[in-house]
Amino acid sequence: MSDQDVPKEEVEEQLAPYVIEGARSSRSKCKTCRKKIDMGALRIGILIEGPYGTGYMWHHLKCAARRQFDRVEEAYELEAWKEAKTAPDGVPAIEELRGLAEKADEQRKNKKELPHAEPAPSGRSKCKHCNELIAQDAMRVVLGRDVEFGRQVRTSPINVHPRCVAAELLTPDCGTESAGFAAALRANSSGVSPERIEEALTEIGTLPE
Ligand SMILES: [Zn+2]
Ligand SMILES: [Zn+2]
Numbered sequence: 347m348s349d350q351d352v353p354k355e356e357v358e359e360q361l362a363p364y365v366i367e368g369a370r371s372s373r374s375k376c377k378t379c380r381k382k383i384d385m386g387a388l389r390i391g392i393l394i395e396g397p398y399g400t401g402y403m404w405h406h407l408k409c410a411a412r413r414q415f416d417r418v419e420e421a422y423e424l425e426a427w428k429e430a431k432t433a434p435d436g437v438p439a440i441e442e443l444r445g446l447a448e449k450a451d452e453q454r455k456n457k458k459e460l461p462h463a464e465p466a467p468s469g470r471s472k473c474k475h476c477n478e479l480i481a482q483d484a485m486r487v488v489l490g491r492d493v494e495f496g497r498q499v500r501t502s503p504i505n506v507h508p509r510c511v512a513a514e515l516l517t518p519d520c521g522t523e524s525a526g527f528a529a530a531l532r533a534n535s536s537g538v539s540p541e542r543i544e545e546a547l548t549e550i551g552t553l554p555e
Pocket of ligand 2: 473474475476477478506507509510
């Protein structure tokens with residue numbers, strides 16, 4: 347290495363925290379979507395100090411905007427395209443990227459993790475355990491059920507009464523674990539008041555070990 351006489355810290359100081367550029371080859375992979383970044387596609391490098399040294403983690407610019415908009419905004423404030431060896435022809439407006447971030451956030455909220463509890467939005471849903479209707483506005487619990495598709499097993503969401511949770515967790519195709527259940531339910535039921543979550547947990551009662 348030609349820089350062997352330069353103290354390590356000084357070398358690291360030369361790296362900007364972000365770079366926005368057209369990819370200089372097709373060899374980098376997006377750390378967000380894990381797909382290849384095509385040559386010329388806009389990418390953002392986020393400087394990471396890892397155990398094996400300091401370097402850029404690359405992301406498609408739009409992937410990074412969807413997942414970590416704060417970093418992208420910071421990169422824009424620093425005009426990170428000026429750090430590129432060849433300046434990109436243009437970059438999307440920050441407002442366009444903010445729009446992507448907000449949309450992604452919305453989608454994440456709508457796709458809640460399992461298990462979670464929620465008030466039934468109508469009286470039409472049926473408990474997949476006892477097959478009876480769940481009353482409108484009554485708390486229902488969404489668990490995972492393992493369903494085979496060919497050779498793959500996917501976990502599909504199912505609605506159950508709180509009182510049916512304990513029995514459902516004992517079924518062989520249940521895709522939700524009873525270990526840590528209450529903590530998971532509290533963490534995943536965003537947008538539901540803590541009182542209603544506790545109401546569901548009380549009804550759920552003691553779970554099988
Ligand atoms: Zn990507
Ligand atoms: Zn039921």
